[in-house]
Amino acid sequence: MARANGTLFTLLGIVTCFILIGGIHGANILCLFTSISPSHLVIQMSMARILYDRGHNVTVVTTLKSPIPIDHTNINHIQVEISEEDKQMLSSLFGDMAKTDNSNVVLSMFRSFKKVSFIFNKVAGTLTDPLVRNLYENKDNNFDLVIVGYFMNSSPMAIAHKLKVPLIVQVCNPPSDITAGRMLGNPKELSYVSAQYASANEGEQTFGKRFANIFTSLGVNGFMFFVDKTNEQNYYKLVGDDASFPDYADLNKNISLVFFASHAPSEGPIRPNVPGVIEVGGIQVKDQPDPLPQNIKEFIGNATNGAILLSLGSNIKGSHIKADTMQIMFKVLSKLKQRIIWKWEDLDNTPGKSDNILYSKWVPQDDVLAHPNIKLFITHAGKGSITEAQYHGKPMLALPVFGDQPANAAVMVSQHFGLSLSLLTLEEQQFYDSLIEVLENPKYTQKVTKFSSLYRDRPLTARESVIYWTEYVIRHHGAKHLQSPVVHMNFIAANNLDIYALILVVLLISFYTTKISIIWLYGKCKTKTSKSAQQKVKVKRN
Incomplete structure (x- = not known):
């Protein structure tokens, strides 16, 4: 009986430990x-x-x-x-x-x-x-x-x-x-x-x-x-x-x-x-990407030359960007052999129609970037978007607009994960050349893929x-x-400004006191020297 009670208490102890380790529920x-x-x-x-x-x-x-x-x-x-x-x-x-x-x-x-x-x-x-x-x-x-x-x-x-x-x-x-x-x-x-x-x-x-x-x-x-x-x-x-x-x-x-x-x-x-x-x-x-919507799944899955995701984030709409810029982007993208998933809010008013472009009001970005057929991400360089591309090892072409986006894009370029262009000055040849460079130069994919491994390697x-x-x-x-x-602490205490002020006052007082002392001593010495000289003159006269 005693042994049974001991076993019971041991089991209760183990269960209690697991509850504590498991955290607060x-x-x-x-x-x-x-x-x-x-x-x-x-x-x-x-x-x-x-x-x-x-x-x-x-x-x-x-x-x-x-x-x-x-x-x-x-x-x-x-x-x-x-x-x-x-x-x-x-x-x-x-x-x-x-x-x-x-x-x-x-x-x-x-x-x-x-x-x-x-x-x-x-x-x-x-x-x-x-x-x-x-x-x-x-x-x-x-x-x-x-x-x-x-x-x-x-x-x-x-x-x-x-x-x-x-x-x-x-x-x-x-x-x-x-x-x-x-x-x-x-x-x-x-x-x-x-x-x-x-x-x-x-x-x-x-x-x-x-x-x-x-x-x-x-x-x-x-x-x-x-x-x-x-x-x-x-x-x-x-x-x-x-x-x-x-x-x-x-x-x-x-x-x-x-x-x-x-x-x-x-x-x-x-x-x-x-x-x-x-x-x-x-x-x-996500640890495991969710299933894609059927139309996006089929569109990417049948992309024999790979696919590109284009999303300028949730705040910038197509109507915010100059019509000429949108036409430049459409003209270049429609000529590519890759398929394009373009996040676009107004499906009744798109930049144009092309067999290789699928417009979608909503795109499950993380799930799409996880797909192996995605070869490039055209992004506004928001922190969340950059993070998801880095995690999934996808090279980028950034078109930053405001906030932290220009800085994010600059860092991304410095790490050789892709290139960055200005939406305000976007030109057709420049846009095309940048796309081809990131798509066909393997260094961008290799760099971001290597980073992806580093990014995932954490103790938790x-x-x-x-x-x-x-x-x-x-x-x-x-x-x-x-x-x-x-x-x-207040600003003064946190930066030791009161201590520095005290030290400065002490130094100034010391400097002033020393200066006064030197002037006084100099005056004394000068007076003494002057008196001595006068006495010598008197002696000579006598």
């Missing part, structure tokens, strides 16, 4: 993904799906329709839609950007500041939407964690403070000054880390590069100063005198960690990161990292021990 997680960019939402909803597949109870708030199918038995989706007027304003904004040279990210930021201000208002406005307000005011709602998708506005982070639960932030770019630096106290390292959306630190860090990077950092931080002032004003208008909401400046102090859509060991830049920087680049890439997959670190934060009730002390 059934936590209540609130995800606030209020970005107005569908490409951001692809990454964010991939994280939400992973967490509810794990067995957690997930509630997601978005302003857009989810681009990823949702199983409503495990996830509660609340959509706070923006108005048709705002959608038109947004479309107009992207259209204007498509007609402007945005290669200089700092100038582009300041140029578009007034136009994008309404985006910040909409993000902050979700706090007071009745459906969202019910989440944090209804006492029957019990959440264990809040995850916020960040897009240049910290206002949604206030809900984690209101609920008194840990906070995780998701960012769709690599760590940079305006994210990891501000949120986690990550060191800047401007001598070798780009301030323009952190990118690969390849090649010699010349004086010119470092000089330009310092001024880029000043420009980016200057832009964020104005953004923060706008967001802060909107935030206080919304929360009013509600003392249960924290000051806007304190919102970052509750962050446990940040999930970044990057992977520094393969992508770069190599830099020191605080423990709260968790990189999950490629989180939207992106999926496993999201699960482990999310449950880690819940287990440790916020994991405050991961935070850098810099997060809780």
